[in-house]
Amino acid sequence: MTDKSVVVVGGGYGGAKVAKLLDDVADVTLVEPKDAFVHSTGALRAAVDPAWEDRVFFPYDHLLARGRVVHEHAQAVGPHRVQLSATGALDADYLVLATGTAYPFPAKFIESESHLARARLARLRGVLAGADRALLVGAGPVGLELAGELSAAYPDLGITIVDQADDVLTTWDYQPELRASIRAQLEARGVVFELGSPLGYLPPQDVGEPGEFTVHTRAGGEVSGQVWFRCHGNLPVLDYLGPELAAARVGDGGLEVTGALTVVGFDTVFAIGDVTTIRESKRASAALAHAEVAAANIRALIEGREPTATYAPAPEIIVLPLGPDGGGSQLVGDDGERRILGPEQTSELKGADLHTGVLTELFGRPAAS
Numbered sequence: 409m410t411d412k413s414v415v416v417v418g419g420g421y422g423g424a425k426v427a428k429l430l431d432d433v434a435d436v437t438l439v440e441p442k443d444a445f446v447h448s449t450g451a452l453r454a455a456v457d458p459a460w461e462d463r464v465f466f467p468y469d470h471l472l473a474r475g476r477v478v479h480e481h482a483q484a485v486g487p488h489r490v491q492l493s494a495t496g497a498l499d500a501d502y503l504v505l506a507t508g509t510a511y512p513f514p515a516k517f518i519e520s521e522s523h524l525a526r527a528r529l530a531r532l533r534g535v536l537a538g539a540d541r542a543l544l545v546g547a548g549p550v551g552l553e554l555a556g557e558l559s560a561a562y563p564d565l566g567i568t569i570v571d572q573a574d575d576v577l578t579t580w581d582y583q584p585e586l587r588a589s590i591r592a593q594l595e596a597r598g599v600v601f602e603l604g605s606p607l608g609y610l611p612p613q614d615v616g617e618p619g620e621f622t623v624h625t626r627a628g629g630e631v632s633g634q635v636w637f638r639c640h641g642n643l644p645v646l647d648y649l650g651p652e653l654a655a656a657r658v659g660d661g662g663l664e665v666t667g668a669l670t671v672v673g674f675d676t677v678f679a680i681g682d683v684t685t686i687r688e689s690k691r692a693s694a695a696l697a698h699a700e701v702a703a704a705n706i707r708a709l710i711e712g713r714e715p716t717a718t719y720a721p722a723p724e725i726i727v728l729p730l731g732p733d734g735g736g737s738q739l740v741g742d743d744g745e746r747r748i749l750g751p752e753q754t755s756e757l758k759g760a761d762l763h764t765g766v767l768t769e770l771f772g773r774p775a776a777s
């Protein structure tokens with residue numbers, strides 16, 4: 409191991425992976441306020457099934473053999489210095505920014521302590537058990553996946569999905585066959601789609617909190633319920649950057665990176681995962697692939713070699729479960745042709761285990777029970 413220091417800010421999919429990959433070659437510090445990694449891919453299932461809570465929170469204690477995890481917020485981060493929220497500052501020869509995106513509960517959590525996140529999930533299940541109707545705002549992957557989980561776990565719950573777009577899954581180039589299949593499966597479970605017009609205003613209570621409401625779309629559609637969820641608005645978390653790095657943001661959005669995944673203008677600062685402006689859907693699988701490229705380049709720099717690894721987005725894919733048994737997927741074959749998979753294959757690919765096996769390997773242990 410060299411004495412070069414690598415500070416990774418954010419211990420989500422990308423940050424945890426890059427920290428692990430460099431643990432044998434550098435002095436690695438991972439800065440992450442949460443006491444356990446949150447597997448957001450499984451979070452929506454945990455919102456309806458308490459058994460799944462144990463498969464969503466992965467403690468960091470077996471992630472690194474030599475390096476350390478500091479459970480604090482990074483603040484005023486510059487290219488070679490990371491201020492910590494409580495215990496001083498860290499110097500960094502190499503910096504990796506991996507703070508992802510913020511998404512409303514229950515897809516992601518703001519709580520740093522997993523027992524508080526679990527308490528909030530338990531409270532939500534109580535709210536759902538007492539509700540007759542739920543409103544989901546947004547017919548993208550998260551809204552549809554949440555509708556799938558809710559309709560599988562609470563068959564008597566009436567669910568309405570509102571979106572200003574005329575169809576589901578319109579953000580990326582998905583095949584009409586996939587959209588039709590997802591919609592038909594949810595409609596067969598009684599889910600109502602109110603598409604083509606945005607809501608004029610939102611329900612008064614916070615997401616996941618109980619309370620009678622009636623809201624209207626701008627086109628005049630009426631939706632009533634007792635609980636609602638915001639299923640859109642994936643915002644990059646970069647508010648901790650100092651002025652030098654903040655200037656590299658594209659407007660209020662993400663960080664522009666080179667093919668080597670360095671932040672444009674900074675040869676020793678890398679950005680990976682959802683915080684980048686790479687033109688692809690924001691996916692854990694992409695964050696993990698970015699981590700491989702950034703780690704290979706940092707390793708090369710540390711060892712005095714030319715950094716040659718580059719990242720190029722792969723063709724868009726999606727694996728969208730609708731609860732444990734439903735869903736649909738769009739994959740791309742070796743021949744470049746797009747293939748649509750139905751519920752059974754989607755369940756085999758993701759719906760049944762929600763990719764928890766991959767994380768057990770990364771974190772060196774199963775999720776917390």
Ligand SMILES: Cc1cc2nc3c(=O)[nH]c(=O)nc-3n(C[C@H](O)[C@H](O)[C@H](O)COP(=O)(O)OP(=O)(O)OC[C@H]3O[C@@H](n4cnc5c(N)ncnc54)[C@H](O)[C@@H]3O)c2cc1C
Pocket residue numbers: 417418419420421422423439440441442446448449450451452480481482483506507508509511515516550645648680681682683690691692693694695727758
């Ligand atoms: C419901 C849902 C289902 C999904 N399903 C899939 C799926 O099936 N397949 C797939 O590929 N993708 C899926 N995704 C997308 C995937 O979760 C994201 O693309 C992924 O989390 C991005 O990883 P990341 O490493 O960039 O950031 P994140 O995983 O978001 O991690 C960022 C980390 O940074 C930390 N952080 C924030 N601020 C600071 C700070 N100031 N200092 C230090 N640390 C900080 C946070 O606490 C967090 O742990 C899903 C997302 C959701 C919401």
